[in-house]
Amino acid sequence: MGRKCDKEILNMPTGIYQRTQERSRIWQGSKADYSALHRWVEENRGKPTKCEHCKKDGFIGSKIHWANKSHKYKKELSDWTRLCAKCHGAFDRESDKIMASKYRKVREMYKQGYTAVQIGNELKMSTNWVHGVLKGKIGKGK
Numbered sequence: 001m002g003r004k005c006d007k008e009i010l011n012m013p014t015g016i017y018q019r020t021q022e023r024s025r026i027w028q029g030s031k032a033d034y035s036a037l038h039r040w041v042e043e044n045r046g047k048p049t050k051c052e053h054c055k056k057d058g059f060i061g062s063k064i065h066w067a068n069k070s071h072k073y074k075k076e077l078s079d080w081t082r083l084c085a086k087c088h089g090a091f092d093r094e095s096d097k098i099m100a101s102k103y104r105k106v107r108e109m110y111k112q113g114y115t116a117v118q119i120g121n122e123l124k125m126s127t128n129w130v131h132g133v134l135k136g137k138i139g140k141g142k
């Protein structure tokens with residue numbers, strides 16, 4: 001039994017798990033909410049085996065995931081896309097780049113005298129998020 005558990009851990013997509021953990025710091029709800037949200041998507045849209053990005057089919061288990069498009073974890077089915085592990089990795093790297101440029105923009109606009117509300121409106125992000133970035137709670141060092 002112990003051996004089986006070890007094997008399961010070894011087979012886990014480590015990169016994805018770490019990124020998920022990192023993201024859950026941004027995620028304002030609890031970890032339980034986070035998994036509940038993924039379950040909710042699965043209940044409503046099932047577990048398709050086809051990647052919506054590369055259009056390849058036949059992915060199962062940890063080879064394919066539900067990815068959140070906006071990274072705001074909205075309870076909206078249209079905000080979720082089915083991606084294979086490879087596309088999900090590329091998607092996350094691309095999103096990280098976009099987010100890093102948003103963090104920079106927040107700091108720049110703040111220096112220019114814009115308020116958190118104005119910055120939020122400009123970047124289509126919440127005022128709380130802008131405050132988080134300015135206080136260094138979100139996007140630190142990026």
Ligand SMILES: [Zn+2]
Pocket residue numbers: 051052053054055056083084085086087088
């Ligand atoms: Zn793919």
